[in-house]
Amino acid sequence: MLKYKVLNTEGKARRGVLQTAHGEVNTPAFMPVGTVGTVKAMTPEAVASTGAEILLGNTYHLMLRPTAERVAAFGGLHKFMNWPKPILTDSGGFQVMSLSGLRKITEEGVTFQSHLSGEKFFLSPERSMEIQYLLDSDITMAFDECVKLPAPHKKVQDSMRLSMRWAKRSKEVFKDRTGYGLFGIVQGGTYQDLRLESVKALTEIGFDGYAIGGLAVGEGQEEMFKVLDYTACALPDDKPRYLMGVGRPSDIVGAVARGVDMFDCVMPSRSGRTGQAFTSHGVLNMRNACHTDDHNPLDAECTCPACKNYTRGYIHHLFMAGEILGAILLTWHNIHFYENLMKQIRQAIEENRFEAFYQSFMERYKDERKF
Amino acid sequence: MLKYKVLNTEGKARRGVLQTAHGEVNTPAFMPVGTVGTVKAMTPEAVASTGAEILLGNTYHLMLRPTAERVAAFGGLHKFMNWPKPILTDSGGFQVMSLSGLRKITEEGVTFQSHLSGEKFFLSPERSMEIQYLLDSDITMAFDECVKLPAPHKKVQDSMRLSMRWAKRSKEVFKDRTGYGLFGIVQGGTYQDLRLESVKALTEIGFDGYAIGGLAVGEGQEEMFKVLDYTACALPDDKPRYLMGVGRPSDIVGAVARGVDMFDCVMPSRSGRTGQAFTSHGVLNMRNACHTDDHNPLDAECTCPACKNYTRGYIHHLFMAGEILGAILLTWHNIHFYENLMKQIRQAIEENRFEAFYQSFMERYKDERKF
Numbered sequence: 001m002l003k004y005k006v007l008n009t010e011g012k013a014r015r016g017v018l019q020t021a022h023g024e025v026n027t028p029a030f031m032p033v034g035t036v037g038t039v040k041a042m043t044p045e046a047v048a049s050t051g052a053e054i055l056l057g058n059t060y061h062l063m064l065r066p067t068a069e070r071v072a073a074f075g076g077l078h079k080f081m082n083w084p085k086p087i088l089t090d091s092g093g094f095q096v097m098s099l100s101g102l103r104k105i106t107e108e109g110v111t112f113q114s115h116l117s118g119e120k121f122f123l124s125p126e127r128s129m130e131i132q133y134l135l136d137s138d139i140t141m142a143f144d145e146c147v148k149l150p151a152p153h154k155k156v157q158d159s160m161r162l163s164m165r166w167a168k169r170s171k172e173v174f175k176d177r178t179g180y181g182l183f184g185i186v187q188g189g190t191y192q193d194l195r196l197e198s199v200k201a202l203t204e205i206g207f208d209g210y211a212i213g214g215l216a217v218g219e220g221q222e223e224m225f226k227v228l229d230y231t232a233c234a235l236p237d238d239k240p241r242y243l244m245g246v247g248r249p250s251d252i253v254g255a256v257a258r259g260v261d262m263f264d265c266v267m268p269s270r271s272g273r274t275g276q277a278f279t280s281h282g283v284l285n286m287r288n289a290c291h292t293d294d295h296n297p298l299d300a301e302c303t304c305p306a307c308k309n310y311t312r313g314y315i316h317h318l319f320m321a322g323e324i325l326g327a328i329l330l331t332w333h334n335i336h337f338y339e340n341l342m343k344q345i346r347q348a349i350e351e352n353r354f355e356a357f358y359q360s361f362m363e364r365y366k367d368e369r370k371f
Numbered sequence: 372m373l374k375y376k377v378l379n380t381e382g383k384a385r386r387g388v389l390q391t392a393h394g395e396v397n398t399p400a401f402m403p404v405g406t407v408g409t410v411k412a413m414t415p416e417a418v419a420s421t422g423a424e425i426l427l428g429n430t431y432h433l434m435l436r437p438t439a440e441r442v443a444a445f446g447g448l449h450k451f452m453n454w455p456k457p458i459l460t461d462s463g464g465f466q467v468m469s470l471s472g473l474r475k476i477t478e479e480g481v482t483f484q485s486h487l488s489g490e491k492f493f494l495s496p497e498r499s500m501e502i503q504y505l506l507d508s509d510i511t512m513a514f515d516e517c518v519k520l521p522a523p524h525k526k527v528q529d530s531m532r533l534s535m536r537w538a539k540r541s542k543e544v545f546k547d548r549t550g551y552g553l554f555g556i557v558q559g560g561t562y563q564d565l566r567l568e569s570v571k572a573l574t575e576i577g578f579d580g581y582a583i584g585g586l587a588v589g590e591g592q593e594e595m596f597k598v599l600d601y602t603a604c605a606l607p608d609d610k611p612r613y614l615m616g617v618g619r620p621s622d623i624v625g626a627v628a629r630g631v632d633m634f635d636c637v638m639p640s641r642s643g644r645t646g647q648a649f650t651s652h653g654v655l656n657m658r659n660a661c662h663t664d665d666h667n668p669l670d671a672e673c674t675c676p677a678c679k680n681y682t683r684g685y686i687h688h689l690f691m692a693g694e695i696l697g698a699i700l701l702t703w704h705n706i707h708f709y710e711n712l713m714k715q716i717r718q719a720i721e722e723n724r725f726e727a728f729y730q731s732f733m734e735r736y737k738d739e740r741k742f
Contacts, residue, residue, distance in 0.1 A: 324412040
C-alpha cells in the first residue's frame with residue numbers, strides 16, 4: 001500500500017508525492033537505473049547528490065547474479081547496495097525477452113536460459129513477486145509479456161491479454177504492506193482499443209500505480225505521444241503513472257505534459273560512459289577533438305561536481321586516455337542533468353508555468369537527434 | 372626551494388614535514404600515482420579523503436597527452452586535474468625506458484617513439500625541467516637514465532655517470548622558486564661503490580631532496596634493503612629521501628626503518644582495479660568465490676567508505692559483474708590502507724615506538740607473497 005497525493009495540476013501535467021517504506025518520492029520523478037545493484041560508475045552517495053530519490057533495479061539481472069535469495073540474506077537490495085532510499089524493481093519480463101536465450105512461454109510463465117551461464121530459469125507472476133519481495137523492493141512491477149513491435153493486432157492482443165491474466169495473478173500473491181506497492185503495466189502496443197482494454201482490465205484488478213509498457217522500443221516520439229494521449233488520461237487520477245524505459249529529455253517533458261509521473265532510462269548513465277554529455281543546449285560528444293583546448297565547463301548553468309571543478313578539455317582528455325574518471329564525471333553530470341530537469345518540471349507545475357517551461361525547453365534543447 | 376624539517380627520529384626512522392607551494396607533506400609519506408592527470412578510478416576528493424597529501428604525476432605520459440604546454444594553458448596540473456595539494460612529477464626517464472619504442476640515447480638526451488602514436492619525441496635534462504615547470508610540479512625530479520637490472524658493473528657505472536651529468540644539467544636549468552624544489556636521483560644498481568659515488572656526485576651539486584632510483588625492479592626485498600642500508604644514511608640528514616616506485620606495505624615499513632621518507636607506487640590503485648584488497652591481515656582476492664556470502668567488511672579495522680558501507684559479498688558481486696564501482700571501492704580502500712599505514716608509521720615514530728610497530732606489523736601482515 002502506497003500513499004500518493006497530487007499536489008497540483010496544470011493541464012494534464014501533475015505534481016505529486018509518493019510515500020514509500022524508504023521515504024518519499026516527488027513526482028514527476030526520474031529513476032536512474034541500477035541494473036545489478038549499482039548505478040554504473042557511481043557511488044550511491046553520488047547518485048543521491050544529484051537529487052535522485054528512487055532507483056530502478058532489474059529483477060532479471062539480480063535473480064541470475066547474485067540471486068534474490070542472496071540479496072535477501074544480505075538484508076535486501078537497499079542494504080546490499082547501500083541505497084537507503086526507495087527502489088522500484090521491474091518484473092523481469094522485458095529482459096527475459098530482450099536478453100535471454102531459448103525462451104518458452106506458456107500460460108504458466110516463461111522458461112529461459114541465462115545470458116550469463118546458459119542455465120535454465122523459470123519466471124512466472126508468482127516467482128517474480130517472490131523475487132521482488134526478497135529484494136525488498138518498495139515498488140514491485142506486475143509480471144508481463146512484451147512483444148517485439150511492430151506486430152499485428154492479433155499478436156499484440158493475445159500478448160496483452162496474457163499479461164492481464166498475469167497481472168491478476170501478480171496481484172493475488174503480492175504481499176501488501178504499508179509503504180510497499182504493486183504497479184500494473186498497460187500493454188497493447190500502438191493499438192488504441194488494446195491499450196484501453198488493458199487499462200480497463202488493470203483498473204478492475206486495482207493497483208497502487210500504473211505503468212505504461214511496451215513503448216520507447218523504436219516506434220518514434222510522435223507515435224509514443226499519441227499512445228500517451230489516449231492512455232495516460234484513461235488511468236485513475238489518484239495513482240502514479242510510470243512510463244517505462246523513457247527516455248530522452250524531450251520525451252520526458254512531453255510525457256509529463258500528457259500526465260505521466262515517473263520515468264526510468266539507462267540513457268544518462270550509458271551515454272556518460274560513452275562520452276556523451278547532456279547540456280541545457282543539447283548533446284556534446286566529449287571525444288570530439290573540438291573540446292581539446294576548451295576551458296569551459298560542460299554546462300555553464302550546471303552545478304554538478306563535473307561542471308564546478310573540471311573543464312571540457314580535461315574531460316575530453318580523460319576519455320581519450322580511457323580513464324575511468326571520465327565515465328564517473330560524465331555519468332554524474334548526466335544524471336544530475338536529468339534530476340535537475342525533473343526539479344525544474346516540478347517547480348514549473350507548482351507555479352502553473354509548465355506550459356511555458358515546456359516551450360522554452362524545446363526551443364533551447366535542439367540537439368537530441370544524436371540519440 | 373623547499374623547507375624540510377625533521378620533527379623526530381627513532382633509530383634511522385624519521386618523522387618530518389615538507390613545505391611546498393601547495394601545502395605541507397607529513398613524512399614518511401605515500402604518494403598515490405596519478406599517471407595521466409587522474410588517480411585511476413578515483414575523484415580527487417576521494418583521494419584526499421584517504422589522507423593523501425601529495426600525488427605523483429608522470430612526465431612521460433603527460434608530455435605525450437595532453438602535452439605539457441596544454442596543461443600549462445589550463446593553469447598547471449593542479450588546476451587541470453582539480454588537485455590543489457602538492458604534486459611531484461617524475462622526470463620521464465624511467466617510462467622512456469619501459470614504455471616507448473626505438474630509443475636512441477646520446478649525451479644530449481633521448482630520442483624515442485611515443486607508445487601511443489609512434490611519433491618521435493626528444494627528452495633531455497633541459498626539456499624535462501621545462502615540462503615539469505609547465506606542469507607546475509611542486510617537486511621536480513632530475514632527468515636520469517635507468518638501465519635494466521641485473522647489469523654488469525661497467526654498464527651500470529656508465530649509466531649512473533651519465534645520469535649524474537644529466538643531474539647537473541637539470542640543476543643548472545631548474546627555475547628555483549619558494550615552495551618548489553628539485554630532487555636528485557641516486558643510481559648505481561646494487562653496487563655499493565656506484566651508489567656511494569652517485570650520492571657524492573649529487574650532494575656536491577646540491578638538491579632539495581634525494582631519491583633512490585633503480586630499485587624495486589625485480590631485485591627482491593632483501594637486496595633492496597641492503598642497498599638502502601648503505602645508501603639512505605649516506606644522504607644529507609636535513610633533506611627528504613624518496614624511494615621511487617616502492618612498494619608493498621612491508622617494503623615501505625622496512626624502508627622507513629632504514630631512513631626513507633617518501634614513497635610512490637601504483638600497487639594500491641592497480642591492484643584495486645584487478646580485485647586485490649590490502650587488509651591489516653594480508654591480501655584478499657575479491658574475485659574468489661569464498662567471498663560470495665561473506666557479510667563482513669573488507670577489513671573490520673578500516674574506516675574507509677568501502678569498509679563502512681559495504682560487505683565483501685557485495686564487492687565480490689561487483690567484480691563478478693564487471694562493475695566500475697568495484698574498482699572505485701577497492702582502489703579507495705587500498706589507498707586508504709596505504710595512507711593509514713603511513714599515519715600509523717608517523718605516529719609510531721613521534722611516540723618512539725616505531726621499532727615495536729614494525730615488529731607487530733610484520734607478524735600480522737603475512738600474506739604479501741601474492742604480490
